Amino acid sequence: MSEEILKLSALQLDALREIGNVGAGNAATALSQIINRKIDMTVPQVAILPLGEVPEVVGGPDAMVAGVYLRVFGPAPGSILFLLPRDSAFSLVDMVMGRSPGTTTALTSMDESALMEIGNILAGAYLNALSYFTRLTLLPSIPALAMDMAGAILSVILIQLGQMGDHALVIETEFATEADEVKGHFFLIPDPGSLATILAAIGVKE
């Protein structure tokens, strides 16, 4: 059977949701400290989706977004993607660069570095919580940034999964500041072979 993700039990999906919860909670706290604003976060969604439907989660394949992408290295490899609508990325840059709201309308290379560094910090926070929870050492790669169509950005991850099967297991959390000027999604997309490792590490075998 090529697609073990289609055989996960309700208990296993709950366990993965909890992993998303601790990871994204830690990342949201880090973001809140960077921009000095309260961040609200949804309960993580654990979804097993046909590959082509993943972009619908963020408003369709042609939605304009900024994406910071990191690979996860260690015993349970995977991908982390931090996606924001284009306007949210500009607002976030305004905040961290100390500009008045609405100033940024295109990214300089300095702005790009700032976004990548934020992605780096958030991914680090996410993985720290995950490592603590699972006792697995998980490390992020250096971040990469793209500002483009959601489908095009997600294709990078979906193509890797496509070699193994036709579905993606997506652990997704939506977050937003109180005034909604910055909102976005955290995605943790474990490589198919990593699921068994993660589930065994937290003692949920079936």
Next chain:
Amino acid sequence: MMGELIKVGMADYKVGKSPASLISYGLGSCVGVALYDPVIKVGGLAHIMLPDSKQARSAENPAKFADTALPLMLEEMLKLGVAKTRVVAKIAGGAQMFTFTNTTDIMRVGERNSEAVRAVLRKLDIPIVAEDTGGNYGRTVELKLDTGVFRVRTIDKGEKEL
């Protein structure tokens, strides 16, 4: 006359006839392959995700791979009366969305997809009459079956008609 707009998802293909249009949104490293018979105005659009079904762990969906999707799509077009000798191809996509310092094979998949599509079309004896591949940006592609125009839209790099 406005025709129907038929959406083609990732790892899928669709065929249709004039005045419909076939559209696929947000291609990154995937490649959009448009095949068209200009005489009877019938065409197909494939959203190719991976080069080769023989190298994949799971090959349950043939529409995902260049080597299996294109022959199947051509076959469906032939059933609609297309003459293989008249069919031409236009291709777009195959970008590298992220740049890492150590570019591994996985990161080069856009380029490998484009190469595989060219090889499969050569084997099928279908000429590529226009191409817009590579770069580091996403594309939305639309095949207009009334004219055979293949429109490529991007966010910052403008719009092209192939």
